[in-house]
Amino acid sequence: MSYEIREESGYAVVELLGEIDLSCSPRARETILGCLEKGSNVLVDLSGVTYIDSSGVASLVEAYQNAKKSQQRFGLVGVSDAAMSVLQLARLDKVFPIHLTVQDRKLQDESNPAI
Amino acid sequence: MEKNYLYCLLRPESDHSLDQQLALLAEITQSFASSLHIEDTLQIAMERFMDYLDAEAVSIFLLENSNRELVCHACAGPVDVSGLRLDSSQGIAGHCVATMQSEIVRDVLKDPHFASSVDAGTGFETRSILCAPLIVNDVCIGVLELLNKKGGDGLFDDRDKHLLTALASSAALSINNARMATALVEQERVQKELELAREIQERLLPSNQEDGFPVSGMNVPAREVSGDFFDFFALDDGRIYFNLADVSGKGINAALLMAKTSSLLRCLAKTHPDPGELLNLVNNEVCETASHGMFVTIVSGFIEPQAGVIRLSNAGHQPPLYHHPDGEFEEIPAEMPPLGILADLEYPVVTLKLDGGRLYLFTDGVTESLIDEQQMLDVSGLIGLIQDMSALTSRQCLENIIAEIRRPGLRQLDDITLVVIECNNDQTEASAEPRQLLELHFEADPDYLCEVRTQVRQAITQLGCPETVIAELILAVNEACMNIMQHAYEGDCSGKIVLEINGSAQDVEFVLTDNACPTDTDCIKPRDLDDIRPGGLGTHFIQSIMDSCDYGHLENGRGNYVRMKRKIGGV
Numbered sequence: 001m002s003y004e005i006r007e008e009s010g011y012a013v014v015e016l017l018g019e020i021d022l023s024c025s026p027r028a029r030e031t032i033l034g035c036l037e038k039g040s041n042v043l044v045d046l047s048g049v050t051y052i053d054s055s056g057v058a059s060l061v062e063a064y065q066n067a068k069k070s071q072q073r074f075g076l077v078g079v080s081d082a083a084m085s086v087l088q089l090a091r092l093d094k095v096f097p098i099h100l101t102v103q104d105r106k107l108q109d110e111s112n113p114a115i
Numbered sequence: 116m117e118k119n120y121l122y123c124l125l126r127p128e129s130d131h132s133l134d135q136q137l138a139l140l141a142e143i144t145q146s147f148a149s150s151l152h153i154e155d156t157l158q159i160a161m162e163r164f165m166d167y168l169d170a171e172a173v174s175i176f177l178l179e180n181s182n183r184e185l186v187c188h189a190c191a192g193p194v195d196v197s198g199l200r201l202d203s204s205q206g207i208a209g210h211c212v213a214t215m216q217s218e219i220v221r222d223v224l225k226d227p228h229f230a231s232s233v234d235a236g237t238g239f240e241t242r243s244i245l246c247a248p249l250i251v252n253d254v255c256i257g258v259l260e261l262l263n264k265k266g267g268d269g270l271f272d273d274r275d276k277h278l279l280t281a282l283a284s285s286a287a288l289s290i291n292n293a294r295m296a297t298a299l300v301e302q303e304r305v306q307k308e309l310e311l312a313r314e315i316q317e318r319l320l321p322s323n324q325e326d327g328f329p330v331s332g333m334n335v336p337a338r339e340v341s342g343d344f345f346d347f348f349a350l351d352d353g354r355i356y357f358n359l360a361d362v363s364g365k366g367i368n369a370a371l372l373m374a375k376t377s378s379l380l381r382c383l384a385k386t387h388p389d390p391g392e393l394l395n396l397v398n399n400e401v402c403e404t405a406s407h408g409m410f411v412t413i414v415s416g417f418i419e420p421q422a423g424v425i426r427l428s429n430a431g432h433q434p435p436l437y438h439h440p441d442g443e444f445e446e447i448p449a450e451m452p453p454l455g456i457l458a459d460l461e462y463p464v465v466t467l468k469l470d471g472g473r474l475y476l477f478t479d480g481v482t483e484s485l486i487d488e489q490q491m492l493d494v495s496g497l498i499g500l501i502q503d504m505s506a507l508t509s510r511q512c513l514e515n516i517i518a519e520i521r522r523p524g525l526r527q528l529d530d531i532t533l534v535v536i537e538c539n540n541d542q543t544e545a546s547a548e549p550r551q552l553l554e555l556h557f558e559a560d561p562d563y564l565c566e567v568r569t570q571v572r573q574a575i576t577q578l579g580c581p582e583t584v585i586a587e588l589i590l591a592v593n594e595a596c597m598n599i600m601q602h603a604y605e606g607d608c609s610g611k612i613v614l615e616i617n618g619s620a621q622d623v624e625f626v627l628t629d630n631a632c633p634t635d636t637d638c639i640k641p642r643d644l645d646d647i648r649p650g651g652l653g654t655h656f657i658q659s660i661m662d663s664c665d666y667g668h669l670e671n672g673r674g675n676y677v678r679m680k681r682k683i684g685g686v
Contacts, residue, residue: 019568022597023561051568053593054652085583086590089659090652 012040017048020056029059047078147289157189177257206230249287309339332534342369360413410455423538480529559610594653603631
C-alpha cells in the first residue's frame with residue numbers, strides 16, 4: 001500500500017493505493033487519524049484500492065467515529081468496486097458518507113452546512 | 116471547355132433568362148433528391164428537358180450487363196424507345212460513354228459513329244444529337260441524349276450542351292443513390308434469410324443430454340451460418356453414434372453441404388455399424404454431388420458406453436486428442452483424405468479404450484483461435500486449457516474452454532466446434548472427489564498475507580468459478596489467517612500456519628492449522644453488525660462467504676484448525 005495526502009476543497013484528502021491488509025492497515029489508520037487530530041476535515045479516496053480486508057475497514061470505521069465525536073467532516077470518495085464489495089459485505093456501504101468525487105461531497109456540504 | 120459550362124449558362128444573351136435556367140436546375144435537382152421512385156422521376160424529368168431544351172425527343176440510357184449494353188430507362192418524344200438495348204460500343208451514345216464527354220452532333224449523317232439501325236427500327240428520323248454522359252465518381256453509368264432541336268436553326272448550341280451536362284450530373288447522382296438504396300434493401304433481405312438459415316442450422320445440431328451422457332458438444336459460428344457441425348445420438352442397441360466435421364469454406368454454400376452430409380450420416384449410421392464403411396458410403400455420395408471443389412473433413416464413430424470403447428474413422432480431420440487418465444495426451448492421427456475428394460476409398464477404423472480418459476474432437480476454429488493480437492491457441496494451448504480444467508465435469512470443461520477462447524476483445528475468425536467424449540462413470544464421480552489444489556506453509560506475519568492471496572487465487576482459478584466468487588473466497592481466507600495471527604498467536608510473527616485447499620467440481624474446502632495454544636473456540640463468533648465499531652468484522656465476512664465453517668483443536672492438543680467450505684458447482 002502507498003498513500004498520498006492532498007488539500008482539496010477544504011478537506012485533507014487521503015488517497016490510499018494498492019492492497020490494504022493487516023500488514024499496512026495500521027499505517028493507513030495512523031495516517032487518517034493523524035489528519036483528524038490536526039483538525040482537518042478528512043476524505044479518504046479509495047479509487048486506487050485493489051483489495052481491502054476487515055482490518056482496513058476497521059480503520060475507516062474508527063476514523064469515522066473519531067470525526068463524529070470531534071464534529072469534523074469525514075467521508076469516502078471514489079470507492080473502487082473491490083472496496084465497495086467488502087463494504088457491502090460488512091453492510092457499511094449505507095453507514096459511511098460515500099461520494100463519487102471530492103467535488104460531489106463539496107456540493108452536498110454547501111446544500112447542507114450542518115456537519 | 117466542360118469546366119466553363121457555368122459561365123456559359125450564366126451568359127446574358129441566353130435564350131432563357133438566367134432565372135429560368137437556375138429554376139429548372141433547382142427543380143430537377145430537388146425532385147431527384149426527394150424521389151423514392153427513380154424511374155417515375157426520370158420520366159417526368161425527360162418531359163421537362165425536352166420542353167425546355169426544345170428538342171423533338173429525349174432519352175436516358177444506363178449501362179447494364181457488365182457495361183456491355185446501354186438500356187433506355189426513360190424517354191420522351193414521338194416514339195417510345197424505353198427498354199431499347201444498344202451495344203455500348205456503338206453509336207453516338209457509345210462514343211459518349213467511351214469519351215465521357217458531352218457532345219453535339221449537328222448532322223448525324225456526317226458522323227462516323229452514328230448507328231442508323233435504330234431509326235430504321237422506329238421510323239424516327241434523327242438529324243442532330245446532343246449527348247451528355249452520366250458520371251458518378253469518375254465512372255460513366257449511362258448517357259442522356261437529346262434528338263433534333265426544334266426551333267432556331269434546328270441545331271443544338273454550346274449553351275444547350277452545358278445545361279444538359281449540368282442536368283446529367285444531377286440525374287447521375289440520383290440514379291446512383293437509388294441504386295445504393297436498392298442494394299441496402301437487398302442486403303437486409305439477405306441478412307434476414309441468413310438469420311433464418313442460422314436458426315434452421317442450429318436445430319440440426321443435437322441438444323446436450325443430461326449429465327452422465329458420454330458426449331457433449333458446442334458450436335459457435337463465426338458468421339450467421341456455420342460450416343462446422345457435430346452430432347450424437349443413442350442407437351437402439353445401446354451404442355452411441357457421434358461425429359464432428361468441418362466443411363471447406365464458410366457461408367451458405369458450406370452450410371448447405373453441412374446439412375446434406377449431417378443428414379446422410381444421421382440416416383446411414385442407424386444401419387451401418389462399421390465407421391469405415393459408413394464414411395465410405397457418405398464419401399461416395401458427396402463425391403457424386405459436391406461441386407466447386409468443396410470437401411468435408413470429419414471424425415465419425417460409435418461408442419460402446421458400458422465397455423468404454425470407441426471405434427472411429429477419420430477423413431482428413433485434425434487428429435482428436437485423447438487425454439489419458441494418467442494425464443498424458445495422445446493424438447489419434449488421420450491418414451485418409453476428406454470426404455468429397457476421391458470416391459471409393461476405404462477408411463480405416465481406429466479402436467480406442469477410454470479407460471476413464473477423455474477424447475476431445477475439435478475443428479481448426481478452436482486451435483486457430485487467437486489468444487492475443489497475433490498468437491493462435493494451437494494444439495499445445497488447447498492441451499494447456501484441458502489440463503487446467505481437468506477437475507471439472509466434461510460439460511463444464513467444454514463451456515470453460517469455449518469461454519476462454521471467446522474472451523471479449525478477441526476476434527473470432529472461424530467457426531468453433533468442440534466435442535468431448537467420456538465414458539467411465541467412475542471417472543465422472545472421481546472428478547467430484549476433492550483433490551488437493553494447494554498446501555502452503557507460512558509464518559504468522561502479516562507481510563505474508565499478500566503472497567497467500569496470490570497463491571489462493573492461482574489455486575482456485577482452476578475451479579472455473581466467477582471472479583466475484585474468487586474475490587470473496589480470497590477475502591475469507593485472508594480473514595481466517597488474520598484471526599490466527601492476531602488471536603491465536605497474539606501477534607507472534609514466528610508462529611507457523613498451514614493452508615490446504617481441496618477442490619472438486621462441486622465445492623472447495625480451505626483448512627488452516629496453527630500450532631498455537633488451544634483457543635476457546637466458543638469465543639469466535641461474528642459481532643452484531645448494527646453495532647458500528649472497528650474490529651470483529653473478519654468472522655462475519657467468513658460466515659457470510661462460506662457455506663460452512665468449523666473450528667477445533669488438533670488431536671495432539673498443540674494447535675487449532677479452521678475448516679471452511681463453499682459450494683461452487685452449479686452456482
